[in-house]
Amino acid sequence: MIEIDHVSQIFRTSGRQAHLALSDISLTIEDGAFVSILGPSGCGKSTLLYIVGGFVSPTEGVARVKGRAITGPGPDRGPVFQEFALFPWKTVLGNVMYGPRQQGVKAAEADAQSRRLIEMVGLKGFENFYPKELSGGMKQRVALARTLAYHPAVLLMDEPFGALDAHTRTRLQNDLLNIWERDRKTVLFVTHSVDEAVFLSDKVVVMTRAPGRIKQIVDIELPRPRRRAELLLDPRYQKYVVEIERMIDDTSEDGLRP
């Protein structure tokens, strides 16, 4: 369980002006839940993810994992970034093996595990390629495999498909759901796409424009496993999308008000 308890984040900008990025966020995420954080750009949703990751310390409040306050990054929480952040000096296999090797897994075993994961994300045959030789979608598959390789209990996904074209994005969403349905990790998924959030999640946290506050939490009660083609025709799915888009429109206007 992840608990975010009255968390606020203030950034000091160059002109010694304080920018309130997150304002008094409280949120509880159950184990095994797929939760999306949705909001306009600049609402602090990535910052919230970095706080759970332990990469950024909150100015106020506390975030906890399994009841313990988060003080830094750890292999129980695995990030996947929009920029992939693969190690350019390592091959696909080298990138995926990095985590298990850091965890003290023997080379031969890490090698075998990593090859299985690479196959699972659909990249069999690319083990000895370097990241620069892969397309964006393939890079993100490697990044996902690299994170899954050290068995985090929580996946922290920071707009992971934001840099990909629509077709690749859809395929990766499907594959992510398939992988997730196998072991039901807790997923915290930051996105600005309403479709993506509704399609993937159990819960969508809608945030307001800066300073980021939680506007509303929507439970998505759609059956799993979800098939995209069926879902698009499902009136319940359409209703969720329209409902959430209206909320986002409202928050945009909030931001424009003087």
Add this chain to the structure above:
Amino acid sequence: MNARALTSEVLLGIIPIALAVALWQAISSFGYAPVTLLPPPGLVFSRLAQQLGTSNFQHEIASTLFRLFAGFSIAVILGVGIGLAAATNPVVNAVVRPIVRVLAPLPKVALYPALLLLLGFGHESKITLVAADALFPILLSTYYGASMVEQKLIWSAMAAGTPRRQILFKVVLPAAVPSILTGCRIGLVISCIVVFLAEMISSTDGLGHMLVTAARTFQAVDMFVPLITISLLGLILNGLLQGLRSYLLRGFPEV
């Protein structure tokens, strides 16, 4: 780059060198300069070929190469070490930054008389001068390379379980390698120049010493031989470094 493109690039690169040699030949053929002062290229190259076989000349090359390598290696070790330390530790950075600002623009050759008095006329003074001159480009490019490492690479490694103190060697150093090698390339060219210069100023052997000795006795041909030799050495060393670079950077996007 494929082999064909590489070949045509090499051919294009040879053209200006060939033109320069042709101009040199023309100046001496048409008598613009007396052969005793500007010998034709053919004479210089055949003299070089003949000299390469003699143990004396080989000794001069060996001395120069030894000083060049020793100085350059010291510069790489110090430059990379100090650069990394300054990029990752604010205290080191606060100490190093002003020293670099004061020393980097200083013409290191100006220190050479002092080095001669302190270290003598042997290898040590020349090696120190080469190291002092090659150090700064390597240090600065290491510093900038290590400062610019993408934050999310570091986060990814930390989340995978890399302790903070290992991040320097597991992420920062490998990520800074492209920048470090750029600094090394500049440092290598500077090393070639400086070792020659130091040998010209005061030495008992080496290519620079050969040139000065030849010039003092008006042996024009022998003056050009060490010049051609040092530029050939530079070309070969740069080629070797380039090879190392393409091996180490095989995973990095083209730079």
